[in-house]
Amino acid sequence: MSIPESTGAPAAVASGQHHAGLRIIAIYEIVKTVCLVLVAMAAFHLDRQQNFEQLVHWLEHLSLADSNSLRWKLVGLLQDFGPSRFVAVGVVALGYAVLFGIEGIGLWRGKYWAEWFTVIATGSLIPLELYETLHRFGWLKLATLVGNVAIVVYLVRVALQTRAARHASKPHTS
Template identity: 30%
Template sequence: MTQPHHYNPDPHAHPGLHIIALVEAVKGALALLAASGLELLGPAPLQRWIHELIARFQLDPNHGAIAWLVGAINPGGVHLAALVAALYGAMHLLEGWGLWRAKAWASWLGCITVALYLPFDVYALAKHPGWLSLVVVAINLLVLWVLARDLVIRRR
């Protein structure tokens, strides 16, 4: 006769949560690093880089996404991008900390964010089928399963 499975609040009992926590912390740290870089560098190097891309690939700087990007790279746009990157980074660091500590709210946050990404991942897989798109969908489904399983076990 098997014993009923009881939730153990010890975060060390959940290696899947620790792996996801580490990935989230790395994503958060990289986003904060990117935000800092944007603030430190400002728009000038980005504008030079975009103009090099336009020249190298003979892109039309007056139409499409490139025209929008050229117009968006200004001090205000760079500050906004840095703010968004910093908020994204802080959220992922907080989620990583919460998952490491096996907090239910962190599993909920992870489930919600992965569920928001999945339609875009599936769309990318449909538009550009290949092993990389398939791996991204598979990893996100695995993460969703681990986090949802954690929440289901907590309810029991």
């Protein structure tokens, strides 16, 4: 016995085909969320002058034979940055954590809106990532750019197939 198309079978098939890919992207988004929450916690912790000074002191006395210049650049950067700016870093990190968390949970639950939400949010950062990769090349920047382009292309394909399947499963009235 075959299932008529009007029962939603095409949507179920399309959903099943992309379930694993959506789960992988969801896990990636959740990992980014956790990392950003940790960054925010560290930033809020460094907002206190005493904690900030302890970090700078620790870095100044850290024994890193091969990366001495890197250590001093980091100490200088932190001193220029100052403890008061870490609140802004924490707030921005939490904002992005919320965004990535919404994407991850929506994709994990297979929500159609989450596919487009992730496409828009991830796609909006691609021009900046492209500029950064071309301006100051780094393999990690290139990998991030390529990964995000792949995610956007994949999710657009999934969302369009899901839309077509939903449209095909609705009864047509003339």
